[in-house]
Amino acid sequence: MIKRVLSTAVKALVLSGLMISPAAMADTIKLGAAVSLSGKYSTAGNHTQKGYDLGVKYVNGMGGVVVDGKTYDLEIVYYDDESTPARGASLAERLILRDGVSFMLGPYSSGLTKAIAPVTEAHGVPMVEANGASRSLFNQGYKYMFAVLSTSEQYLQEAVNQIAIKAGKPASEITVALAIENDPFSQDIRAGVMDDANRHGMTIVIDDKLPRDLSDMTSTLVKVKALKPDLLVVSGHSKGAALSVRQMKDLGVSVNMLAMTHCESAKLHDKEKFGNLADYALCAAQWAPSVTSEGAVFGTAGNYSAIFDGEYGYVPPYQAAESSAAVIVMADAITRANSLDKDAVRDALAATDLSTFYGQIKFSEAGNNIAKPMILRQLIDGKYYVVAPANVATDELVYPRP
Amino acid sequence: MITYLNILIDSPEFLAQLIINGLLVGAIFALIAYGLALAWGVMDIINFAQGEFVIFGGYITYTLFYQFGIHPILTIPIVALVLYALGLIIYKTIISRLLGQKDIFITILATFGLAILMQQLMQAIFGPDVVTADPRLGMLKLFDGSILISNIQIVSFIIAISVGILLFVVMKYSRFGQTIRATAQNPRAAGILGIDIDKVYANTFAINTALCGIGGSLVVMVWTIHPFIGLVYTFRSFMIVILAGLGNFMGIIYSGMGISALENVTGFVIGAEFQAAVIFCLLVIILVTRSIRARRKRQYLE
Numbered sequence: 139m140i141k142r143v144l145s146t147a148v149k150a151l152v153l154s155g156l157m158i159s160p161a162a163m164a165d166t167i168k169l170g171a172a173v174s175l176s177g178k179y180s181t182a183g184n185h186t187q188k189g190y191d192l193g194v195k196y197v198n199g200m201g202g203v204v205v206d207g208k209t210y211d212l213e214i215v216y217y218d219d220e221s222t223p224a225r226g227a228s229l230a231e232r233l234i235l236r237d238g239v240s241f242m243l244g245p246y247s248s249g250l251t252k253a254i255a256p257v258t259e260a261h262g263v264p265m266v267e268a269n270g271a272s273r274s275l276f277n278q279g280y281k282y283m284f285a286v287l288s289t290s291e292q293y294l295q296e297a298v299n300q301i302a303i304k305a306g307k308p309a310s311e312i313t314v315a316l317a318i319e320n321d322p323f324s325q326d327i328r329a330g331v332m333d334d335a336n337r338h339g340m341t342i343v344i345d346d347k348l349p350r351d352l353s354d355m356t357s358t359l360v361k362v363k364a365l366k367p368d369l370l371v372v373s374g375h376s377k378g379a380a381l382s383v384r385q386m387k388d389l390g391v392s393v394n395m396l397a398m399t400h401c402e403s404a405k406l407h408d409k410e411k412f413g414n415l416a417d418y419a420l421c422a423a424q425w426a427p428s429v430t431s432e433g434a435v436f437g438t439a440g441n442y443s444a445i446f447d448g449e450y451g452y453v454p455p456y457q458a459a460e461s462s463a464a465v466i467v468m469a470d471a472i473t474r475a476n477s478l479d480k481d482a483v484r485d486a487l488a489a490t491d492l493s494t495f496y497g498q499i500k501f502s503e504a505g506n507n508i509a510k511p512m513i514l515r516q517l518i519d520g521k522y523y524v525v526a527p528a529n530v531a532t533d534e535l536v537y538p539r540p
Numbered sequence: 541m542i543t544y545l546n547i548l549i550d551s552p553e554f555l556a557q558l559i560i561n562g563l564l565v566g567a568i569f570a571l572i573a574y575g576l577a578l579a580w581g582v583m584d585i586i587n588f589a590q591g592e593f594v595i596f597g598g599y600i601t602y603t604l605f606y607q608f609g610i611h612p613i614l615t616i617p618i619v620a621l622v623l624y625a626l627g628l629i630i631y632k633t634i635i636s637r638l639l640g641q642k643d644i645f646i647t648i649l650a651t652f653g654l655a656i657l658m659q660q661l662m663q664a665i666f667g668p669d670v671v672t673a674d675p676r677l678g679m680l681k682l683f684d685g686s687i688l689i690s691n692i693q694i695v696s697f698i699i700a701i702s703v704g705i706l707l708f709v710v711m712k713y714s715r716f717g718q719t720i721r722a723t724a725q726n727p728r729a730a731g732i733l734g735i736d737i738d739k740v741y742a743n744t745f746a747i748n749t750a751l752c753g754i755g756g757s758l759v760v761m762v763w764t765i766h767p768f769i770g771l772v773y774t775f776r777s778f779m780i781v782i783l784a785g786l787g788n789f790m791g792i793i794y795s796g797m798g799i800s801a802l803e804n805v806t807g808f809v810i811g812a813e814f815q816a817a818v819i820f821c822l823l824v825i826i827l828v829t830r831s832i833r834a835r836r837k838r839q840y841l842e
Binding site: 176177178179180181317320345346347348349351353354355356357358360361363364365376377379380381384385387388389390404405410411412413 | 551554557558561565606660663667668669674679685688690692693762763769771772804807808811813816
């Protein structure tokens with residue numbers, strides 16, 4: 139008896155589901171995203187997913203996307219790429235062929251984006267990506283890929299300009315040490331720093347390429363101790379950031395200016411874990427809640443930060459902010475295209491010129507955002523202060539590092 | 541490269557700094573390598589999950605330190621016990637099924653699979669963040685501060701060496717150590733003489749994982765760890781054992797410390813990206829010379 143009631147109930151549910159679903163499906167635009175929810179990028183991948191979710195929630199909350207007088211809600215189909223490029227590429231294929239998505243949002247990291255871009259390109263699916271900054275992504279002639287973030291060679295160029303201003307001696311006497319991981323993304327950062335240092339006529343005294351399996355930086359740091367450069371640039375994802383500040387203390391190494399990436403993902407601001415080891419370090423960031431930019435969907439950067447904090451209980455890292463921005467850009471392009479045709483949306487994306495909470499967004503021919511600068515923040519006593527470039531700085535850079 | 545070499549010649553305090561640092565932390569690697577050699581020598585199991593046990597030990601120390609406020613050095617006995625128990629479980633479930641396999645690749649594949657499983661589990665449990673447990677013990681200044689050594693490196697050196705010596709003594713003089721050595725020599729004969737081989741194997745493997753755990757506690761105090769850095773410690777311990785030869789206790793200590801010191805100096809002179817390459821080249825040279833020398837003395841097995 140109970141069985142029969144249950145089975146009737148199930149049948150009713152299935153039937154009603156069948157009846158509702160075609161109508162519901164017609165009212166949503168599906169965006170595909172393969173994001174690293176497990177594996178080594180999972181922390182950042184989770185930030186990405188939250189950024190996407192929040193973007194979708196607010197775009198839908200503001201009336202969704204209107205195409206041909208019809209209102210659509212955005213919906214994201216997610217897959218976990220397990221932080222492996224091969225998996226990412228096959229999931230992109232699956233999203234396009236099996237799930238039938240016409241538009242994609244990017245994965246986390248340059249490596250995964252590099253794996254997915256050829257697939258979306260081959261199928262002519264427009265992709266707005268928010269977490270692949272390697273400049274090698276933008277010299278492939280991709281037509282369907284657009285990135286809202288600044289490219290990687292810009293990450294620490296501002297630090298070179300700052301040491302030129304602050305060192306109090308001619309640029310030709312300034313010495314720079316580089317300790318940068320041997321992966322494509324970090325090496326782009328190195329290329330950018332090298333370009334600017336050479337332009338100023340500075341001397342590179344150390345140029346160490348750190349191994350991917352970085353476990354000990356003693357030899358590099360003793361070299362820094364011996365040569366006393368004015369500027370030390372460290373970039374090796376979160377492990378490089380954490381290990382360098384930890385070992386600098388243990389080896390008694392100090393420099394006047396320390397510029398790094400990934401301070402935030404390494405949680406260097408967490409005083410319980412790192413104390414004041416990383417104080418006065420300069421940290422590159424794509425975005426910070428204190429920058430002065432605003433747009434229609436979330437209002438100001440500060441406002442976005444408050445909304446994100448209210449939703450997820452922590453201050454959004456830039457990985458989340460740029461992901462939300464990608465959703466806004468996609469929604470804007472579909473609205474302007476006034477069509478669900480892939481090529482029409484692609485052309486609308488190429489013509490994007492949009493103010494958002496994340497900054498101005500305008501794409502070059504190659505698809506990278508050329509309207510937004512990188513910012514440099516100084517970490518002091520567990521807090522980040524925007525110190526460069528001058529037009530967005532809220533505080534004065536402290537130099538030398540005490 | 542020449543400039544860096546000149547620095548070392550002009551200011552020997554930097555050379556001393558590099559070597560002392562290498563020797564101190566090398567003892568940690570030697571401890572982990574000793575565990576590997578033990579399991580390899582006694583059971584003929586090359587454990588490719590060695591580094592993951594190290595990292596797991598490190599995470600236990602880290603968690604006890606931050607969640608329960610236990611001083612990281614005091615967590616070492618707890619870590620050793622937990623890893624010993626884990627070693628027994630892993631032996632019963634996985635390792636015992638690998639014993640006596642003719643094909644060495646089955647052992648390697650199985651333990652490598654275990655390594656991947658452990659990486660993912662650690663990431664699920666502890667998160668993928670880079671962590672460190674700095675006991676903040678201060679510094680030791682030598683020669684008017686021209687050489688700085690953090691006290692934790694000295695403490696971890698002492699701990700690693702004393703654990704190693706303790707184990708060496710147990711192996712050599714206790715009844716328990718005798719059963720392990722007897723089993724290593726001839727398992728069948730040992731079994732006939734009433735030694736419970738399965739128990740000896742289980743204990744041997746558990747001692748290995750406990751050593752890894754202790755090593756891991758020291759690693760998280762001296763450096764940083766994250767769930768995917770285990771392979772570094774697996775490879776390093778493998779290299780140390782190859783260089784020293786199985787069953788050569790002092791050799792493991794020497795090569796463990798020597799490789800680290802050499803790695804620091806080569807990293808300084810020719811750059812961090814080549815330091816691993818130099819070590820591997822050296823390993824090849826040593827193995828080739830050793831095999832040439834062995835060929836000269838070729839004789840029948842007795």
